[in-house]
Amino acid sequence: MRLCGWVLRSKVIGKVVIVEVSGSSVKPYVLVGKEDVDPGLYNTLKDLPLGSAICFEGEPSETQKSKRGVEYNVKSVKVYSKPSEPLPVELVGKVPSLLDTRIKYRWLLLRNPLEKAIFKVRQSVIEAARRYLIENGFIEVHTPKIVAAGAEGGATLFKVQYFEREAYLSQSPQLYKQMLVSSLPRVFEITPYFRAEKFNTTRHLNESWGIDVEQGFIDGLEDVLNTLENLVAFIVNYVRENNKEELETLGVELPRISTPFKRLRFEEAIDILRSNGVEVQESEDLSDQAERELGKIMAEKGHDLYFIVGFPWPSTGFYYMREEDGYHTRKFDLDYRGLEIASGGQREHRYERLLEAMKLKGLDPSNFSFYLEAFKYGMPPHGGFGLGVERLLMQMLGLSNIREAAIFVRDRTRLIP
RNA sequence: GCCGCCGUAGUAUAGCCCGGUCUAGUAUGCGGGCCUGUCGAGCCCGUGACCCGGGUUCAAAUCCCGGCGGCGGCGCCA
Numbered sequence: 001m002r003l004c005g006w007v008l009r010s011k012v013i014g015k016v017v018i019v020e021v022s023g024s025s026v027k028p029y030v031l032v033g034k035e036d037v038d039p040g041l042y043n044t045l046k047d048l049p050l051g052s053a054i055c056f057e058g059e060p061s062e063t064q065k066s067k068r069g070v071e072y073n074v075k076s077v078k079v080y081s082k083p084s085e086p087l088p089v090e091l092v093g094k095v096p097s098l099l100d101t102r103i104k105y106r107w108l109l110l111r112n113p114l115e116k117a118i119f120k121v122r123q124s125v126i127e128a129a130r131r132y133l134i135e136n137g138f139i140e141v142h143t144p145k146i147v148a149a150g151a152e153g154g155a156t157l158f159k160v161q162y163f164e165r166e167a168y169l170s171q172s173p174q175l176y177k178q179m180l181v182s183s184l185p186r187v188f189e190i191t192p193y194f195r196a197e198k199f200n201t202t203r204h205l206n207e208s209w210g211i212d213v214e215q216g217f218i219d220g221l222e223d224v225l226n227t228l229e230n231l232v233a234f235i236v237n238y239v240r241e242n243n244k245e246e247l248e249t250l251g252v253e254l255p256r257i258s259t260p261f262k263r264l265r266f267e268e269a270i271d272i273l274r275s276n277g278v279e280v281q282e283s284e285d286l287s288d289q290a291e292r293e294l295g296k297i298m299a300e301k302g303h304d305l306y307f308i309v310g311f312p313w314p315s316t317g318f319y320y321m322r323e324e325d326g327y328h329t330r331k332f333d334l335d336y337r338g339l340e341i342a343s344g345g346q347r348e349h350r351y352e353r354l355l356e357a358m359k360l361k362g363l364d365p366s367n368f369s370f371y372l373e374a375f376k377y378g379m380p381p382h383g384g385f386g387l388g389v390e391r392l393l394m395q396m397l398g399l400s401n402i403r404e405a406a407i408f409v410r411d412r413t414r415l416i417p
Numbered sequence: 418g419c420c421g422c423c424g425u426a427g428u429a430u431a432g433c434c435c436g437g438u439c440u441a442g443u444a445u446g447c448g449g450g451c452c453u454g455u456c457g458a459g460c461c462c463g464u465g466a467c468c469c470g471g472g473u474u475c476a477a478a479u480c481c482c483g484g485c486g487g488c489g490g491c492g493c494c495a
Binding site: 011013014015016017018034035036049050063065066067068085086087088092093094095096097098099101156172193195197198199200201202203204205209210285287288289333339340341342343385386387388389390391392401402413 | 418427428429430444445446447451452453454455456457458459486487488489490491492493494495
C-alpha cells in the first residue's frame with residue numbers, strides 16, 4: 001500500500017527513530033526505523049525535516065505502540081520535497097498559535113489533526129445536507145452571485161462594477177429561490193453569502209456559506225419547520241455516526257438529536273427571559289445577549305435547539321407572510337445553544353399583498369419587477385430558510401470563534417490569504 | 418461607526434504599573450551532542466526578538482503623542 005503525506009513529528013531515541021506523517025485521515029501514519037534492523041530506513045527517516053512531503057510503501061504493523069497514530073511497516077520511502085526553511089508555525093500544538101496566526105497559515109495547519117478534524121466535519125455537514133435534501137425530493141440549483149438588487153435593500157451589499165452598470169454580490173439567494181418555486185416545488189442551494197456589514201464579533205463573517213432551502217405547496221409554517229428540524233437532526237446525527245475519530249480528536253461529545261424541536265413564540269421567549277430575571281427592552285427583536293441568555297435557560301430545560309416563531313413585522317423583511325393582526329409574521333429563527341443558526345419563514349405569495357408589503361417597507365417595486373413577475377402565474381404558498389454552515393459547525397463543535405470554522409476567512413479586515 | 422484591551426525571536430510568552438539591575442528571561446522551532454519506542458519524552462551546548470515614527474529624560478521594551486496591526490464588546494445578522 002502506498003501512502004503519502006507530510007512529516008508532522010519526528011523523534012530520535014537512541015537507535016530508534018519515530019516519524020509521524022500527516023495523511024488523509026485525522027490520525028497520522030507512524031513510521032518506525034530501527035538502526036540495528038534496517039540502517040538504511042533508519043538513516044532516511046532520521047534525516048527527514050519536519051514538513052517534508054513523502055510517500056511510503058508499507059502495511060499496517062502488527063505492533064501498534066503509538067498512542068496517536070497507526071503504525072506501518074515500511075518497505076521504502078520516497079521524498080518528494082523538503083522545506084526550504086523551517087515551518088513558520090508549530091503543527092503539533094506544543095506552542096499553540098494565536099487565532100490570527102492560525103488563519104494566516106491555515107493551509108499549512110491543516111496538517112494538524114485538530115485543524116483537519118474541523119474541516120472534515122464541515123465536509124460531512126455539507127455531504128449530509130445534500131444527501132438529506134436530495135432524498136426528500138429537493139433539487140439542487142445554483143443562482144447568480146452577481147445581482148442587481150438585494151433581498152433587504154442596499155445597505156449591506158458589496159458593490160461590483162458590471163460592465164457599464166453597478167451590481168452587487170449576493171447576500172442571499174432568497175429572491176431567486178422563491179422565483180424557482182413557481183416551477184420547481186422543492187429547491188435548495190449550498191451557497192456563499194456576501195454581507196458588507198462592518199461588524200467585528202466572534203460570530204460574523206463577511207463571506208459565509210449557507211444551506212438555503214425553499215419549499216412550495218406548503219400548508220403552513222409547520223411544513224418548513226419540519227424540513228429544517230429534520231435536516232439539522234440528520235446532519236448532526238450523521239456527523240455523530242461518521243466522524244467519531246474527528247469528534248474524539250476535538251474532544252467533542254455530540255448528543256444525539258431528536259425531533260421535533262421546541263417552538264417558542266416570540267412573546268413567549270421574552271416572557272421566559274423576564275421571568276428569569278433578564279432585562280429585555282420592549283422591542284421587535286432579541287438582542288444577541290438576550291439570545292445567549294435564552295440559550296442557557298433552554299439548555300437547562302433540555303433544549304439545545306429551538307425555534308423562535310412569529311417575529312414582529314417591523315423587524316422583518318418585506319417578503320414574510322403577515323398574520324391577520326398585521327403585526328406578527330411567519331418569520332422564525334432556529335437557535336442552537338443561544339446562537340441563531342438559521343432563519344426563514346413562510347413567504348407572502350399573494351401578489352397584491354406582496355406589493356403592498358414592499359411599499360410599507362419603503363421599497364420601490366419597480367426595482368424588483370423581475371421578482372414580482374414570478375408571483376403572477378400561479379405561485380404556490382411556500383416558505384424556506386437559510387442555514388449558516390459556519391454557525392452550525394461552530395455550535396456543534398463548541399468553537400469559540402466563527403473564524404475557526406472557515407478555512408480562508410473573509411472578515412472586516414481580512415482579504416488575504 | 419462607537420467603546421475597551423493588546424503589539425517582545427519563526428511560533429507562544431515573561432519583563433512594562435514603580436525608566437537604569439535587560440548583555441531582554443522561558444518554552445517550542447532550528448543547528449550540534451547524549452539516550453534502544455517517544456506520546457507535548459528527557460538532558461547538555463548553540464541560535465534568534467522589543468510594530469513604525471516622533472517626544473520626555475543623563476538613561477526608554479518600560480512614560481507621552483500619532484500611525485499601523487491584532488483581539489473582544491455593541492448594533493446587525495446566517
